[in-house]
Amino acid sequence: MTTVDTTATAPVVRSPAVSSWRAVLLVMEHFWTWYRRNWRATIVGSVVEPLLFLVAFGLGFAVLVNNGGRLAELTGGLPYIVWLAPALLTMNTLQIATFESSYPVVSGFKWQRIYWAITATPVTAAQAGVGHLSWIAVRMLTSGVVYVAILVPFGGVRDGGIVVSLLAATLCGAAFAAPVMAFATVVRKEGPAFGALFRFVLIPMTLFSGTFFPVDALPVWVRPLAWATPLWHGTELARGAALGSLQLWPSVGHLAYLVVLLVVGMLLVQRQFRARLYR
Amino acid sequence: MPGVSDGLVQARGLRKDSGDVHAVRGIDVDVGRGEVFGFLGPNGAGKSSAMRMIACVSPRSGGTLQVLGMDPYVDGPKIRARIGVVPQLDNLDAELTVRQNLEVYGRYFGMSRAAVRAKATELLAFAQLTDREGDEVEPLSGGMKRRLSIVRSLVNDPELLLLDEPTTGLDPQARHLLWDRLYRLKRQGVTQLITTHYMDEAEQLCDRLVVMDGGLIVAEGSPAELIGRYSTREVVELRFPLDDAPPVAELEQLVERLEVLPDRLLLYAADGEAVLAAAHQIGIRPLSSLVRRSTLEDVFLRLTGRRLVD
Ligand SMILES: Nc1ncnc2c1ncn2[C@@H]1O[C@H](COP(=O)(O)OP(=O)(O)OP(=O)(O)O)[C@@H](O)[C@H]1O
Numbered sequence: 266m267t268t269v270d271t272t273a274t275a276p277v278v279r280s281p282a283v284s285s286w287r288a289v290l291l292v293m294e295h296f297w298t299w300y301r302r303n304w305r306a307t308i309v310g311s312v313v314e315p316l317l318f319l320v321a322f323g324l325g326f327a328v329l330v331n332n333g334g335r336l337a338e339l340t341g342g343l344p345y346i347v348w349l350a351p352a353l354l355t356m357n358t359l360q361i362a363t364f365e366s367s368y369p370v371v372s373g374f375k376w377q378r379i380y381w382a383i384t385a386t387p388v389t390a391a392q393a394g395v396g397h398l399s400w401i402a403v404r405m406l407t408s409g410v411v412y413v414a415i416l417v418p419f420g421g422v423r424d425g426g427i428v429v430s431l432l433a434a435t436l437c438g439a440a441f442a443a444p445v446m447a448f449a450t451v452v453r454k455e456g457p458a459f460g461a462l463f464r465f466v467l468i469p470m471t472l473f474s475g476t477f478f479p480v481d482a483l484p485v486w487v488r489p490l491a492w493a494t495p496l497w498h499g500t501e502l503a504r505g506a507a508l509g510s511l512q513l514w515p516s517v518g519h520l521a522y523l524v525v526l527l528v529v530g531m532l533l534v535q536r537q538f539r540a541r542l543y544r
Numbered sequence: 545m546p547g548v549s550d551g552l553v554q555a556r557g558l559r560k561d562s563g564d565v566h567a568v569r570g571i572d573v574d575v576g577r578g579e580v581f582g583f584l585g586p587n588g589a590g591k592s593s594a595m596r597m598i599a600c601v602s603p604r605s606g607g608t609l610q611v612l613g614m615d616p617y618v619d620g621p622k623i624r625a626r627i628g629v630v631p632q633l634d635n636l637d638a639e640l641t642v643r644q645n646l647e648v649y650g651r652y653f654g655m656s657r658a659a660v661r662a663k664a665t666e667l668l669a670f671a672q673l674t675d676r677e678g679d680e681v682e683p684l685s686g687g688m689k690r691r692l693s694i695v696r697s698l699v700n701d702p703e704l705l706l707l708d709e710p711t712t713g714l715d716p717q718a719r720h721l722l723w724d725r726l727y728r729l730k731r732q733g734v735t736q737l738i739t740t741h742y743m744d745e746a747e748q749l750c751d752r753l754v755v756m757d758g759g760l761i762v763a764e765g766s767p768a769e770l771i772g773r774y775s776t777r778e779v780v781e782l783r784f785p786l787d788d789a790p791p792v793a794e795l796e797q798l799v800e801r802l803e804v805l806p807d808r809l810l811l812y813a814a815d816g817e818a819v820l821a822a823a824h825q826i827g828i829r830p831l832s833s834l835v836r837r838s839t840l841e842d843v844f845l846r847l848t849g850r851r852l853v854d
């Protein structure tokens with residue numbers, strides 16, 4: 266152990282201000298330090314829930330969907346679980362995105378107030394916001410890896426295309442997490458606000474974005490709603506990659522949608538973090 | 545007194561408006577290197593608003609401000625790299641350990657892992673928290689959290705330390721420990737800006753201070769200067785039965801100045817015992833009496849007509 270005589274007037278080496286990239290990495294390191302102590306609490310979301318979903322939907326639901334005999338037509342002859350797996354992965358990623366970008370962000374401002382601590386250092390408000398969002402992306406990616414590992418014994422993984430699915434799912438999650446984070450900076454009563462977000466945005470999105478059945482099976486007038494959701498675009502990409510059925514122009518469209526949403530969301534996050542922290 | 549060129553903080557006509565609230569209405573502040581400078585004032589005086597502008601986390605609404613010779617608008621991150629901030633409300637990471645709080649925070653200043661580890665060890669000893677280093681912050685007592693907040697602000701060896709009500713809510717023992725720590729930092733040459741409601745704290749710690757009220761500076765000087773300028777050497781405190789009107793008119797003849805408080809009278813005089821004897825002579829019999837030296841509290845009462853609320 267080093268002991269330093271604090272009563273001596275030793276010359277000190279002044280610490281330099283940090284670069285933007287470094288600042289974002291340091292914020293991620295902060296969350297990682299937290300995660301190392303608290304990862305056990307996240308096991309339910311990233312292991313138990315996926316298992317339940319796979320058992321309930323992948324196996325039970327397949328029987329129902331198969332009933333009409335249209336299943337093979339719908340999946341192109343693949344087992345339902347293979348068709349479903351990349352979509353479940355994307356959905357799980359989106360759920361993690363929503364949870365991680367809602368209450369923890371409010372906590373950073375109101376309860377633990379760690380954003381205020383971070384911005385007392387050379388790190389800026391915008392860097393704190395982008396750093397937290399980047400951490401959420403890492404969380405989604407690592408949970409996604411665990412999810413894929415769970416999918417394998419269920420026969421849900423066909424080939425290495427799932428790696429691209431994983432990236433697509435993470436992009437989709439980040440694209441949704443960014444605007445949710447910006448929303449979290451302005452909510453005053455987070456309970457009702459996030460309740461509404463989960464009930465009226467997240468859950469409908471997971472039900473009607475082509476996860477369990479193709480959007481084509483929906484009534485014509487509902488389809489545009491599905492097309493407007495980031496989850497549909499993410500699911501199309503992830504599924505296409507997993508099944509090897511990606512087509513150039515639709516894929517470019519999906520990617521463009523998600524990237525634009527992510528960029529706009531990140532700009533909003535930066536603006537909102539500045540507005541909230543630099544008053 | 546240090547020259548202006550040596551100033552670590554220099555504000556001219558500094559203002560802060562948030563919406564319709566004019567929190568700071570144009571203040572001039574000069575803090576020299578090595579000085580301990582106090583902001584004294586009641587709730588809502590604008591102390592924290594001023595501190596946050598100096599800490600480069602709150603844009604000013606008007607006037608000029610230089611911190612460490614730089615403008616917070618232009619060089620906020622560079623300035624923050626060289627200052628330490630203890631906010632009025634603790635913002636420790638409650639789910640990390642005591643040691644992790646110091647290490648994580650130090651990393652934000654660009655320090656290496658080895659450097660933050662060594663620094664944390666040193667600061668834990670300084671704050672007498674070494675035996676709690678592995679504990680989570682959440683269950684710590686208020687005093688321990690405050691001590692941790694204060695040493696956290698020292699992790700980057702700041703040249704300038706901003707302390708917003710560092711001892712509010714602490715028991716007397718913890719306050720004295722903190723005062724001792726702040727005094728040691730002063731001896732190491734760390735310039736300090738302190739806000740407080742406590743007169744004794746300001747008298748103990750500050751070389752120079754300003755009294756703020758309603759967003760303005762109403763007086764400035766060393767504690768002794770302010771007492772000399774705005775008060776008398778001694779104060780006599782008299783209590784009378786609640787139902788009787790106190791003999792204000794008679795007592796006013798005897799002293800330079802008199803203040804009527806809800807529960808007592810304050811008589812300002814150079815020689816308190818003499819005033820007390822004179823009051824006895826003309827037949828005034830208070831329930832209780834006390835002669836004490838004048839404090840900054842009396843200065844504040846004089847300047848604002850109000851008592852400072854703790
Ligand atoms: N974020 C804010 N939005 C609106 N008004 C604010 C804000 N922060 C402070 N104020 C107002 O500005 C004024 C000065 O507040 P400030 O916190 O600077 O006072 P203070 O001297 O630190 O008080 P205290 O001793 O209670 O900490 C008050 O009238 C307060 O209500």
Ligand SMILES: [Mg+2]
Binds near residue numbers: 593632708
């Ligand atoms: Mg305050």
